[in-house]
Amino acid sequence: MDEIVVGIDVGTTKVCTLVGRVEEDNSIRIIGVGIEPSEGIKKGAIVDLGAAAQAIANSVERAEHTSGVEITSALVSLASANVASVNSRGKVGVSGGIVDDYDVIRALEDARTIAIPGDRELIHVIQRGFVVDGQDGVRAPIGMHGYRLEVEAHIITALAASVENLRQSVASAGVEVAQFVLNPLASAEVVLTETDRQMGCVVCDIGGGTTDLAIYVDGDVWHTMVLAVGGNHVTTDIAHGLRLPIAQAEEIKKQYGHAIRAEVGLEEYFTIRPFGEDEPVQINRQELAHIIEARVEEIFSLTLQEIKRSGYDGLLPAGMILTGGTSALPGIRKLASKVMGMPVRTAKPENLVGLVDRLDSPAYSTSVGLLHWALSMSAQDLAPPRRRRMKGESNMNLDAIKNFFKRLLP
């Protein structure tokens, strides 16, 4: 039977379910797409269970319809301001004098035994690097000689109640959550190159309700954050500033918006019909850009502040990789680069195969990233060896094990 991978991106503005078929060359062909407007979700968190469940069910149904696949389980994106991340170190003694996969698992288990408050749920434990007998910077410890193994892990938790609400909304659509994946980690799967990860960079996914960040250094995730600001704030500012209904402000933003006032021609006008006006009114496009610029600049200032607070701001020579729906705003790359003081490029899913017409936008980086994540998980069977292997016995290749640990489930 064909191998199928399914991802559901539950965003603030849209729910996107994708069904992918894994091809012989291990690429993914997208065979099902369900994109529906979100309901009951604010700033990445569920605020109305029934409405959110309905939006998710609509999206799943549509993806089932286009693919002919019955969806029973999926990877689901997670991003809300209640996500927290912390780095932790796990230490174990290596009993046989040579590090094996069992030692690595024990070290990771030790790293995750940090005190996690009862109201939080563990989402990811990601290994960032190993230390063998005091020598740090070890990337693949299995097979190395040593007596003491330490692992640096990045641990991501979220408020348990909030995670449970999402799990329940997805369950109402008849789908079990195979794993939650933090939004920016999913997006990173499609927008980062190996060089970006190795050199050091920050992924910034600006959606409707949240700005999701993940810092990569030396090939691994070192820090993750979710800020509760996004494109919806820009729309609200426009609605207030020009006295328009939200839906109209959203349209105008997409049609005439620009992130840099000085780059818009003085003579450019468009027509709107504000509240309380009988006649249409001409608006200078610079006025619109002025409103947008102020808010977008604020989003990047907050982002910069968070990166500085993480202490990794000096380690990002590859700069910022910008994605998410809001990154489609003209001028945003330049403004980001000015505020952040680093190189910035915008990115979206590329080289897609299958039903891809609607996915050619940075808004779908997370959705497509979930499929990539599922693919690298399924490649390893998802079952870590729980017992010590007998000498000479090996049922997983080392690369697969290494990859598996990178995505280790809690």
Ligand SMILES: Nc1ncnc2c1ncn2[C@@H]1O[C@H](COP(=O)(O)OP(=O)(O)OP(=O)(O)O)[C@@H](O)[C@H]1O
């Ligand atoms: N061309 C455009 N110009 C400006 N903004 C745009 C454009 N296209 C989309 N957007 C904005 O992108 C946002 C939606 O992005 P996206 O689909 O990534 O969000 P989401 O995943 O639903 O939300 P979140 O990740 O924050 O929960 C909206 O605020 C929308 O106005």
Ligand SMILES: [Mg+2]
């Ligand atoms: Mg999103």
